[in-house]
Each structure stands twice: as structure tokens, then as C-alpha cells.
Amino acid sequence: MLWIAAAFILSLRMPGANPEGALSVLMEPDGTGTWRMLIAQFEKENPDIPIQMVEGPPATNAREDLYAASFLSGKAGFDIVYCDVVWTAKFAAAGWLRDLTDRLSRQDLNDFLPQELEAGSYKGRVYRIPAFTDAGMLYYRKDLVESPPVTFDDLERQAQQLQNRNRWGFLWQGKQYEGLTTVFLEILWGFGGEWIDAKTKQVYLDSREAVKALEFLKKTIGTISPPAVTSYIEEDTRTLFQAGRAVFLRNWPYVWTLVRESPVKDKVAFVPMVHAPGESSAATLGGWGFAVSETSSRVEDAWKFVKFITGTEQMKVMYERMGRIPSRRNLVPAEFVPIIEKARMRPAIPEYAQASDILQRWVSAALTGRPGCEEALKKAAEETRALLGHAK
């Protein structure tokens, strides 16, 4: 019983309250301590604006849920939003983000990567200022591959030639989740196909190109890619590639920093994703930025922070310490430029989550079983049209 009493006292003493007047933002786990450092820098220059960084779970969707829960449960939630590239449309449509268009200087507008800016906009207004960018690319073992593949056929051929009992040809993420959408889009765009036109709400999933794209992916399973590829996420594929178990890997830039400390360190290089002859390579745009929440009571201060954290110097720090590619044009490291140039954003529609889920489910279904590629895409297109038409 004594114990209970002690607990009771402790519970009342708990420092639950938020530090007075601090602006709060929900971030990813700060493994490298970089964010903390940047925030401390900001606070030094702006002593009257304390920032409270809340470290959230690593999983993107978990943080999205937390933001949603915070906004939906009324008034004061987070002041600043650490915003994924696909959240902008949804959050803006829900009225959770403040319009920042008029606060950007002409110079800034030119400085940022156009795709990133567009990804941070909704209906022509800017809501999210990009901090760093991301795009899918093709890693390969340069000690095995003579000249990197350019077309899908090249990839298939080389993968087939170079794989053996202990080494698969091509690894990608095939589990039913957002990653699958990003992978599929790269193949789709590489074939010249399209998914959804955000402006006209047209759906192109049942086109010839889409079917070809899906068929390509399906063909790799069991031939140049392990059957289990339909359960892999980024980490699975990275682990395998770093252990020397694959020739080609489609993944994100974060792998580049990690792979250089792995057993295969000097044997890896990367190129833009392959494409069909006559088409061009494409990469799915990733990236994160900062937005100001509509419910914040200290908009000016929040904006100061957003401006700071997306500044040139800060982006350089992010790159040096976290390997994150800056979203300002002149700061993109040379080796990534060809890839970033080809980066395309996913459709900026509020219903993005549902649309992506539809795509994931049907692609995954076709990859693992019964519905044929054409049929699956037709169904997916139907459902997506219903979704968007319904939403008008």
C-alpha cells in the first residue's frame, strides 16, 4: 500500500505541462542528433522562440496518425508539421495547414526544386516548404556489372547472367504498402504510362503501358527476384544487398550512406532507374518539409522556424550528417542530379491514401496470385475512378 501512495504522489508531481510558449513539432526519431543540433542553433538565434521537438515513431504512417489525431481532437495541437511529400494534399484539404505562398520570396521560389515545391502545394498554393528530397534509384554492384543497364531488357538480361545460387539478380520492395506504390510507379512511368492526373482526375491504370509495367514486375518474381520479394520492405532488401546477396537493388538514397559501411562498401554504384526504350527514366519523389499548422497561435514564430530550418546552411548540415539530399537546386550533390531531375511526384489529391491503397492491393494481388495483370489493373482503375468521381 505504501507503494501505491508513493506512486500517487509521483503521479501528481509529474512534469506533464508543455514548456510555456514553446512551439511543438512531431519529428522522426533523431538518431543522429542532427535535428536537436539545428533546433538548438535556432533557439540560440531566437531566444524567445523555444521549440519542443517530439520524437515520434519511425514509421511514417504512425506519425501521420498522430498528426491526424492531434488535429482532429481540437484546438491546440502541433504548431509546426514535419510533413511528408504525400501528406500535403490531405492535410491542406482538411484545412490543417496554413497557406504560405505569399511568404516566399521570388528567389526562394526559384531556388527550391520545382517538383518539391509542387509537392508541397495544393490547388496552386504552397503549404509545405521542402527540407530535403528523396527519389528511387537503382543500385548495382559495379564489380560485377560492366556497364549499368539502361532499359528494362538490359536489367533483365544482366540480372539473369550475373545471378547465382547465393545471389539474386534484382531486389525491390513488393510488400503491400506505400513502398510498393513507389516502386510500381517508377516502372509504370518508365514504360510511359500514367496513374492519375491530379488536375483532371483522369485515371490511366488500365492502359497498355500499365499492363506492361505490371507484367514486367511479375515476371521478375522467381526469375531474377526471390519469390519472397512480395514481402520485402526497404530494410529487407538493403540487408540482403549489403550482405552481397543481390546484383541490383532499387531503393532510396539513404542506403547510399549505409552501404558504404557494409561488407560491399567499395563495390556499389547507382544509376537512375531503367526505362523502356524511347521513354525516359523516372523516379518517385520522396522527401520531407515543414509546414505551419492552421491552429497554431504563433504563426509568425512558427514561420521563422520553418524559414530557418529550410535555409541553405541547414540543408548542408542535413546532407553532411544525415545524408539527406537538399531540396534546393544548387545544393543537390552532383552524383544525385540525374536522379533528382527525373523525380516525379505522386498525385496531389486529398484522397491519395485511398487511391494508393487501391493500387497497392491490386498490384499486390496480381503479383502474388490469381488476378491476371490486365484484370487487376482494370479493377483498380474502376475502383479509383469510382473513388475520384465520387469525390468529384
Next chain:
Amino acid sequence: MILPYTKDDAPMRKARGIVRNLQQAGWYLPAGILLFLVFVYPVLRTLVLSFLHVNLESGFQPVFAGLSNFGRLVSDTRFYRSMQATLVFVSVSVLLEFVLGLALALALEQLKRSGRFFRTLLLIPWTLPTAIIAILWMWFFNDQYGAVNDLLLRLNVIEAPVAWLAQPRSAMAAIILADVWKAFPFVLIVLVAGIQAIPREMYEALEIDGGTYWHKFRYVTLPHLLPFIFVAVIFRIIQAFAVFDLVFVLTGGGPGGKTETISVYSYYTFLRYMDFGYGSALVLVLAGLLALIGWTLYTLLLRHYEPGR
């Protein structure tokens, strides 16, 4: 059926004044307040929401929808598929948990002293946090470097690594495996206590009459255990319907949406699509179904025992 715990509802046999009423009701007050805040209010709110459209489209403003959410539910194939997946998952895993729990409970009973020790060890999986364990299971089930395949290969049970999570059937099997692993101790403990409550004399009587083990089991053990079995099963069913973390982390509902249980679908509807009206309708139907199952089992139970005489 739901009784609001208000000050006016005290159970009275001899009503001797308001003071006596209040005094009686006071016993229920703390429980009542807690229940009201955490259960009654949200449940009512869900009920109301299910008749409204509250989603992105409506700008999160409530728009009266009448029965259209329910109408949509009825023709929603994804709903039926998820119900199917859920029913498969629930029935198979609860069945396995039951069989395993029963077998082990009986075995433990033979062991006496050491039985206690093993019982504690066996309880451990149930005390682990599901959300984190789910991530670990994902690791275990990886076909290349996961522990499951590693072990099976070493034991020569399989020849080549199995891609557990890559195909719908094996993925479901994997999820069920992980769930049974975690939850069978619950059934085990309930049944063990049940077995211990059986009077020795009954067994001895049978032995004198020359009964075999099967006889003992069928005429003494089983009838006495029935109430316990029902209890364990009902609770497991309720919990199994609500399983979310395991499915979401292992497969995200895939591949091809085939392992998407109703709890995963609700999650998506509420949190990803932010369609609260429809999500509420979904949950209401689910709860209704559970209540039906529970009530059926409960009525069957009444013949054997009553929780609260």
C-alpha cells in the same frame, strides 16, 4: 440493455429514503464515472457518427446521411473480404489455442510440482507487448535471415527457405502462428485452474470401477471443464477480433489484401481515409456481431454457470 449508472438507478429492495438511495449508488459511482467517460460517451458518439457523413469531402463537418453508410457497407466487397479473413483468423487461431491450451493443461496436471514452474514459463509470451513483438515476428519470418526458416532448415523440416509473408496463404498461417504463440497461455491458465477445481473423489470413484483414462476425461474432466472452456473461448474470440498490430506489421493486410482483417480495415477507414461516418458504421456492425456471438455463447453458458448468480 445498457444501464446508465446514474444516481437514480440504485438497486433497491427496500427503498428507505433518498439518503439510502444515494448511499447505495455511491458504491457504483467511481466505476460508473470511469465507464461513462471511456465507454458510454464514445459508444454513443460512434452511434451518432454512423448516421452522418464526416470525412474529407465534407470538410469534417457533419452531414446527415441517414442509413447511407450502412447501405454502403452492405455492398462493400472489401468489408466482406475482411470479415472472411477475420473469421478464418479467429476460428483457426482460437481453435489452435484451445487445443494447445487444453492438451498442455492436462499434461501439466500430471506433473504436479514441476508443472507450476512450467506454467509460469509458458505464461511469458502473453506478457509481451504486441506492437513490438509484431516487428520482431516480421524479422523472424523473413525468408532469408529470419529465425523461423533458420530453425526449420537446421531441423531439416524444410529444404529451402519458405517465403512466409509473400503469399496470402502462408502469410495468414504466419499471422496465426504468431497469435497462437502469444495467446495460448491465456487459455492454458484458465483451464489449469479449472482442472484443479475438480474434486479428486470423482476420479477415484471411476478408478474403482475400472475406468480408463479416456473414461476419466470424458465423464469427469470434460463436464467440469466446460464452463472454463467457454470462458476462455469467449474472451479469446473477442480479443482475436481486435487483433491489429500483428496483421498490420506483418502484412499490412496483404498480399493483395487477402489478410486484411476487419480491425485493419477499420484502422484504414478511420485514420488513413479519415472517413469517420463510414468507419463508425463499420465498427458498430462489428460490435453488433461480437455482441451476437457473445450473447449466443453466453446463453449456452447459462446452462452451466452464471457469472453473478
Next chain:
Amino acid sequence: MICVWSLIPVVWCGLASLKSSEELARIPATLLPADFTLQHYIELFTRRPFAAYYINSLVVSSLSAFLCVAAAGLASYRLARSPKRFRSAVSSSLLVMAFFPPIVLLFPVYEIIRMFGLVNQPWGLILPYAALNLPFATWLLTGYMELIPYELEEAAAVDGLGPFAIFRRIVAPLAMPAMTSAFLLVFIFSWNEFMFALTFMNLESARTLTAGMATLSGAFSQEIPWGLLAAGVMASTIPLILAVFVFQRKIVAGLTAGGIKE
């Protein structure tokens, strides 16, 4: 034998937490740590305020368990002495409430917690946890309370004790086994609960163990730090397992004492 099977994942986890990150990435996986290291544990405790987590989890779990059992105790005592119809009705409605998946309750409860300003306060979790387990606890305790002979109470009443005194002095001590079991069960539940804990608690210093563990990550947010995670699981579960070992008999008694009539 089955014991071994059910313990394998836990043991693997324990071993994993002691292997270096490089070894963890090796394929095929190794069994015993070749590269023994305590680095993960060190990182665990220095990177995050684990000490604060332990305290928070302890406080939240014990208080919610206590509150739940207390409230349930009071209610079920009365309930056990009530007429049959009322009791069945209450029991049934409690069961119905238990049917609702927590995900439904998350938003409304979050709203209420916000309204009362209890975000980041331990009571913001203690109250919901206590409430969530009330149906089960009440059901459990009511069954047990019925077993307590009414004559004892009558005797005490004759001696001039008021109803609450009767409860405190006579009934409660007698019901202690069931109450302890309920306490332990709610404790375990609160210790492991994840969804509410993550949503309601933002501040590092206010977080519970499970919520804190959910935010573990490697240097890059897409990287899953297996070693760290494994260490985290061990660090948060071992205390719990120890508690289980100590109270194992009571748990078993509690789970079944409640509802079964011979």
C-alpha cells in the same frame, strides 16, 4: 517441449540484443552471439530517458490497476449483494462494453483527455486504463465476492459497523486474492498498452515504456535498429517477467476465481 517453443522467440530476442549490429545483418543468421556486445543496452539507456520511462510505466500501471480494482471492488461488492435480475443485466452490459475495440474509443477519449488538460499527464492514461479494464475486473470480483458468506457481514452489522466499514474491514481482506489477481492483470495490460500511450503522451519525460520503445530507430529513420529494438524488448519485459514469476499463483487464481460456480 512446448515450453521451449514458446520461449524461443524470447530467447532469440535476448541473444539478438547482445549481438553487434554487423552480426545481426549477417546471412545466414548466427545463433549464439559471435560478436558479444552490450552496446545496444548502453545506447538504449543513454539515447533515451529510459529511467523516466520505467518510472512512468510503473506509476501509470500501478495506479491504474489500483484505481480499477478499487472502483471494481466497490461496485462488485454491491453487485454481489444485489437481486439476480439487476446483476445479470449489469454483467451483460459490462460484457457488451468490453466488445468495443479500443480503436473506436481512441479519438473520443483523446478529446476528453484534451478537454481536461490531461495530455502528457500520467492521469491521462491512468483513468482510461482503469476504465478499460473495469468490465473484466468487475466481473471477476463479483464472482469472488459472492463466495463470501453473508453471515459475516450480518455479524458485523450487529456489532454496529456501518456498511463501508464492513467492506473495508471484513469483505475486502477476504477478497484479497481476487483483488490481487485483478491488480496484476490490469498492471500487465497497462504496462504493455501502446495505442493510447503513444497518442496521449508527447513529452519524452512523460512517456511510458512501450511508447518510448516505439520511437526507437537507427541513425536513419528508415533503418530498423534490430539490436536496439531487441534490447528494448528485453529491458522492458524482464522486469515484468520477474513480477510474473513472483505472483504466478495469484494470477492463475484470479483468472478463474471470478466467474465459475461449482
